[in-house]
Amino acid sequence: xxxxxxxxxxxxxxxxxxxxxxxxxxxxxxxxxxxxxxxxxxxxxxxxxxxxxxxxxxxxxxxxxxxxxxxxxxxxxxxxxxxxxxxxxxxxxxxxxxxxxxxxxxxxxxxxxxxxxxxxxxxxxxxxxxxxxxxxxxxxxxxxxxxxxxxxxxxxxxxxxxxxxxxxxxxxxxxxxxxxxxxxxxxxxxxxxxxxxxxxxxxxxxxxxxxxxxxxxxxxxxxxxxxxxxxxxx
Amino acid sequence: xxxxxxxxxxxxxxxxxxxxxxxxxxxxxxxxxxxxxxxxxxxxxxxxxxxxxxxxxxxxxxxxxxxxxxxxxxxxxxxxxxxxxxxxxxxxxxxxxxxxxxxxxxxxxxxxxxxxxxxxxxxxxxxxxxxxxxxxxxxxxxxxxxxxxxxxxxxxxxxxxxxxxxxxxxxxxxxxxxxxxxxxxxxxxxxxxxxxxxxxxxxxxxxxxxxxxxxxxxxxxxxxxxxxxxxxxx
DNA sequence: CGCTCATTTGAGGAACTTCAAGGTCAGTGG
DNA sequence: CCACTGACCTTGAAGTTCCTCAAATGAGCG
Numbered sequence: 001x002x003x004x005x006x007x008x009x010x011x012x013x014x015x016x017x018x019x020x021x022x023x024x025x026x027x028x029x030x031x032x033x034x035x036x037x038x039x040x041x042x043x044x045x046x047x048x049x050x051x052x053x054x055x056x057x058x059x060x061x062x063x064x065x066x067x068x069x070x071x072x073x074x075x076x077x078x079x080x081x082x083x084x085x086x087x088x089x090x091x092x093x094x095x096x097x098x099x100x101x102x103x104x105x106x107x108x109x110x111x112x113x114x115x116x117x118x119x120x121x122x123x124x125x126x127x128x129x130x131x132x133x134x135x136x137x138x139x140x141x142x143x144x145x146x147x148x149x150x151x152x153x154x155x156x157x158x159x160x161x162x163x164x165x166x167x168x169x170x171x172x173x174x175x176x177x178x179x180x181x182x183x184x185x186x187x188x189x190x191x192x193x194x195x196x197x198x199x200x201x202x203x204x205x206x207x208x209x210x211x212x213x214x215x216x217x218x219x220x221x222x223x224x225x226x227x228x229x230x231x232x233x234x
Numbered sequence: 235x236x237x238x239x240x241x242x243x244x245x246x247x248x249x250x251x252x253x254x255x256x257x258x259x260x261x262x263x264x265x266x267x268x269x270x271x272x273x274x275x276x277x278x279x280x281x282x283x284x285x286x287x288x289x290x291x292x293x294x295x296x297x298x299x300x301x302x303x304x305x306x307x308x309x310x311x312x313x314x315x316x317x318x319x320x321x322x323x324x325x326x327x328x329x330x331x332x333x334x335x336x337x338x339x340x341x342x343x344x345x346x347x348x349x350x351x352x353x354x355x356x357x358x359x360x361x362x363x364x365x366x367x368x369x370x371x372x373x374x375x376x377x378x379x380x381x382x383x384x385x386x387x388x389x390x391x392x393x394x395x396x397x398x399x400x401x402x403x404x405x406x407x408x409x410x411x412x413x414x415x416x417x418x419x420x421x422x423x424x425x426x427x428x429x430x431x432x433x434x435x436x437x438x439x440x441x442x443x444x445x446x447x448x449x450x451x452x453x454x455x456x457x458x459x460x461x462x463x464x465x466x467x468x
Numbered sequence: 469c470g471c472t473c474a475t476t477t478g479a480g481g482a483a484c485t486t487c488a489a490g491g492t493c494a495g496t497g498g
Numbered sequence: 499c500c501a502c503t504g505a506c507c508t509t510g511a512a513g514t515t516c517c518t519c520a521a522a523t524g525a526g527c528g
Contacts (some may be wrong), residue, residue, distance in 0.1 A: 077387055081467070085390045087383050100376050105383060124372075128365040135358075141375045142334050148382045149321050149339065153311055155389040156319045156428035159516070186475065194390035196517060201476055218474090218525065233315070393484070420507065430485055435508055452493075452507090469528105476523065484515075491508070498501085 035130060042122035049109040056097070058106040064117045065097040066090075071113025072183045075105040076191065086192040088148065089184060091173055095140045110184040155194055161232050162193045163203040164212070168230035171223055182219040269364060276356035283343040290331070292340040298351045299331045300324075305347025306417045309339040310425065320426040322382065323418060325407050329374045344418040389428055395466050396427045397437040398446070402464035405457055416453040 046069045049055060055066065058077060066073070073090040087105050090096040097107065097120075109115075127134040150169075154162050166189065171180045182189070190197045207213050212229050214222040223229065280303045283289060289300065292311060300307070307324040321339050324330040331341065331354075343349075361368040388396050400423065405414045416423070424431045441447050446463050448456040457463065 075383075083390075085387050087386055098376050098379055100373060100380065104380055124369070128368060131362040134362060134368060138358075138372065138375070139334060141372070141379060142332050145332055145375060145379050145382060146334065146338055148379060148386065149309075152321055152382065152385055152389065153319050155386065156317075197475070198477085198518085199516060202516095205476075419505095431507075432486085432509085433484060436484095439508075471527085472525100473527105474523105474525080476521105478519105478521085480518085482515105482517070484513105486513070487511090489508105489510085492506085494503100494505095496501105496503080498499100 035133070038126050038130075042119040042126065044117040044119070046114040046116045049113050049115055051109055051112050053109050055107040055109065055115060056103050058103060060103050062097065062099045062101055062103050063120055065095060065120050065123060066107065067095050067116040067118060068092050069114035069116055071115075072110040073107060073113055073115065074110040074184070074188060074192075075107050077105050084191050085194070086188060088144075088151070089188075089192065096144070098141050098144060110188055151192075158234060159193075159195055159199050160203045160206055161234060162195065163189075163200060164207060164229050164232040166193060167213070167221070168226065171226060171229070176226065178223065179216065180213075180221045180223050182221065186219070269367070272360050272364075276353045276360065278351040278353070280348040280350045283347050283349055285343055285346050287343050289341040289343065289349060290337050292337060294337050296331065296333045296335055296337050297354055299329060299354050299357060300341070301350040301352060302326050302328050302330070303348035303350055305349075306344040307341060307347055307349065308344040308418070308422060308426075309341050311339050318425050319428070320422060322378075322385070323422075323426065330378070332375050332378060344422055385426075392468060393427075393429055393433050394437045394440055395468060396429065397423075397434060398441060398463050398466040400427060401447070401455070402460065405460060405463070410460065412457065413450065414447075414455045414457050416455065420453070 049071075055073065056064070068090050070092050073096060075087040075090075075096070076084055077087070078084045088096070089110060095118075097103070099105075123133070123137070127137050154165055157165070167180065167182075170182065171177075174180065186197050186200055190200045193200065195203075204213070204215070207229075208215060212223075212225045212232075214224060216222050283305075289307065290298075302324050304326050307330060309321040309324075309330070310318055311321070312318045322330070323344060329352075331337070333339075357367070357371070361371050388399055391399070401414065401416075404416065405411075408414065420431050420434055424434045427434065429437075438447070438449070441463075442449060446457075446459050446466075448458060450456050
């Protein structure tokens with residue numbers, strides 16, 4: 001189950017899908033309860049969102065932040081000529097929707113997803129009163145910034161290298177299992193990497209030929225050499 | 235002169251190059267003075283940094299945030315094979331160096347520059363006590379995030395379009411003058427856009443031929459059609 | 469099974485890079 | 499003042515990577 005980690009004590013999204021503080025004997029138990037209540041008050045959902053459906057549109061007012069409980073969310077921009085660029089994928093446990101006033105990217109479900117809506121203004125005013133929340137939010141933004149910077153570094157590499165790095169990253173974020181069950185469509189991945197699906201497919205074929213991975217079925221891959229996958233230079 | 239804007243009252247970097255609050259008749263003048271003192275206490279510099287010199291290395295501990303007083307700073311990553319990718323340029327008035335614990339990119343002066351060093355821990359603890367500072371910092375990070383996302387959008391476009399968008403952005407950030415005096419080298423720009431200097435040069439030649447800009451001398455350009463520059467589709 | 473949608477593969481062409489050569493400009497020393 | 503130098507930018511031609519278009523194959527589902 002996904003965690004929303006506000007500092008030392010993680011605030012878990014429990015089985016009833018509400019944000020809850022784990023009950024612990026703690027010196028400041030009362031504070032803990034207050035924080036829990038405050039967090040409950042500002043959240044809505046989790047909302048089930050079907051694959052492909054829009055959560056917020058490019059240009060909408062930034063009234064909410066979002067938290068992925070399950071599934072995958074993508075941020076993207078669609079141009080008039082039909083081109084689409086995906087800026088990021090958000091996996092379970094990740095907070096997204098950081099922006100000033102207006103969203104500059106659309107947010108859409110890349111798979112069926114459960115998403116928590118967090119009222120932005122309430123979360124920010126809570127952060128002003130609670131430094132644990134404040135530091136969590138700051139670290140969430142710097143994390144996303146770092147991830148976005150790595151995405152830029154990706155974009156200046158060769159196609160094969162981009163694909164390998166993407167798969168390695170996904171593999172790590174999903175827990176380094178023997179198999180990598182790619183949750184989003186190849187079109188989504190291609191748009192994220194600035195490639196066509198054909199080039200993406202050919203890159204995967206190449207990597208299969210060189211023994212890094214094997215196709216199992218559909219989008220399920222067998223990771224044969226995860227290290228080499230993450231350290232591909234060409 | 236560059237401003238470091240902490241909320242409604244901008245804290246200007248004055249002629250003596252210290253962060254100062256403009257003296258104003260205000261209801262909470264005492265608070266203002268305390269904030270000014272606190273900001274003075276956590277800053278060091280401004281330090282003069284020569285073109286090409288490193289401010290912090292990829293991997294260094296993130297002890298400081300930085301503020302550009304004058305000149306241009308670049309964030310970049312250099313690979314063993316000699317490839318270099320530039321993640322961002324920071325212009326006067328911009329705060330940079332956001333990251334968790336360690337810097338993931340090197341920060342270097344792209345031109346001779348004056349840079350203010352701000353002790354990270356002190357600034358963060360100040361933010362915990364002063365919500366005006368906190369909201370300024372949060373907005374600084376979301377701004378940088380947004381800028382970085384736009385950079386990604388750039389990278390999935392055609393070369394000419396990337397160059398045009400870069401020049402248009404630079405032109406706006408530098409105040410939309412008749413002339414655009416490009417401060418950084420073409421190699422830097424190429425590395426920022428994921429292109430070679432040759433492709434960059436050819437793109438500029440094309441844009442000159444189509445009447446958007448003219449070369450004046452060195453890196454000085456005459457902007458003939460700023461609107462078209464920012465809205466180039468191909 | 470037969471449908472649809474997503475992925476794979478192939479062939480040809482466009483965009484970008486590489487390599488090589490020439491040009492411009494500012495600083496330096498005669 | 500002028501030639502010399504080195505760093506930086508521009509241009510051309512050839513080569514590589516990636517995209518486009520077209521067709522085949524595979525997976526999921528009623």
